[in-house]
């Protein structure tokens with residue numbers, strides 16, 4: 494199969510030292526062998542695919558999920574666990590210009606609904622997700638950035654109809670969020686979770702689902718009964734199918750997806766458990782999840798067991814050399830922002846792929862020209878909530894042709910293809926080069 498990054502980026506190598514697999518044991522799933530029939534076949538067993546599967550199974554549909562590797566393999570099993578607003582990077586101005594003020598409001602409402610959706614789902618199913626944090630805190634990385642916090646505060650209040658809290662640098666210290674930051678604003682929406690516990694908990698709560706692992710779908714072909722999805726050792730024929738492969742989609746699986754998203758690497762470290770004394774020494778003893786105001790932002794949170802998770806964008810390549818550079822950079826940035834933890838050991842490092850769309854908004858809907866074919870992708874590094882919500886919307890659309898959930902028009906607008914074909918990752922090069930230089 495043809496991919497945008499080096500083949501190793503799609504192997505087990507990037508997650509060889511991930512933290513999450515040490516916290517939960519995934520089930521062993523069979524490979525797809527022989528011919529199978531289903532009402533709906535779903536490609537990809539991450540948040541998008543498994544949320545769609547969960548709701549479809551609730552309606553009594555026969556559903557088969559096929560994953561190239563395993564349910565926790567993709568971004569859903571290796572993210573930072575921020576269940577938060579986001580999902581797109583599109584601005585209010587762009588939304589209003591293209592879709593009008595009502596749709597802009599609907600879009601912000603959808604972001605909020607996505608977080609509420611995961612909250613409700615995990616509560617109803619009783620999934621233990623190691624939840625913590627009341628909303629999330631944006632931290633100013635420079636005095637200049639701090640001067641924009643009031644404006645950001647007002648936009649958040651207007652967009653999500655909530656009351657955010659502004660923090661001075663002194664406030665942050667008293668709240669246990671002291672680092673190299675110059676103020677902040679807390680949005681009371683969102684929470685931190687263990688992504689693998691959420692994902693595998695959802696899978697365990699979908700007992701009627703058939704899920705195959707280690708079975709890459711190589712082609713999707715229209716046939717009399719709907720579509721045939723072919724893997725190396727078998728096939729599934731189904732009336733309807735869902736593409737839920739996001740940043741791990743190959744260039745040649747399905748022509749409609751080719752170049753329609755930009756895969757971007759993100760990297761994470763997790764420290765050894767930090768004692769309460771060492772947390773106090775640094776001044777970070779809050780369990781609030783946080784990110785900074787940089788364009789290429791850092792995201793971080795103290796996990797319930799005292800370990801500290803810290804993430805940032807990854808590299809433009811996936812090679813041993815490029816990974817070594819990113820690991821060094823992320824460790825250096827962590828130590829710069831939390832100088833009293835210079836000697837804290839880094840126990841885990843891993844990386845993975847997120848997906849961006851050209852219109853900076855997720856796509857969630859039917860695929861034009863392929864009746865019964867659906868896709869959900871492009872969550873811009875914020876797919877814990879939005880990918881889950883997209884899966885639920887897709888299940889509604891497949892079942893009834895519509896959804897009662899908040900479903901803004903921009904989700905229904907297929908993003909244009911990126912230029913440069915499978916070399917499009919290099920579009921990121923100027924941004925990666927210039928932004929750290931500008932932002933310090």
Ligand SMILES: Cc1cc2nc3c(=O)[nH]c(=O)nc-3n(C[C@H](O)[C@H](O)[C@H](O)COP(=O)(O)OP(=O)(O)OC[C@H]3O[C@@H](n4cnc5c(N)ncnc54)[C@H](O)[C@@H]3O)c2cc1C
Pocket residue numbers: 536537538539540541542559560561562563564565566567568569570571572573574575576577708709710711737738739740741742743746758759760761792804843844845846847848869870872873874875876877878879880
């Ligand atoms: C390091 C990192 C940190 C992140 N942190 C956060 C965060 O804190 N908060 C947040 O909201 N989001 C975060 N994200 C993004 C978030 O994890 C993703 O947006 C989300 O998990 C996407 O879910 P998905 O189900 O659409 O795709 P994925 O979880 O990527 O799943 C896609 C699946 O498709 C399978 N697949 C691919 N091709 C085929 C094929 N041909 N046949 C069969 N199966 C196939 C893959 O094996 C994979 O399992 C992060 C991502 C990364 C990589």
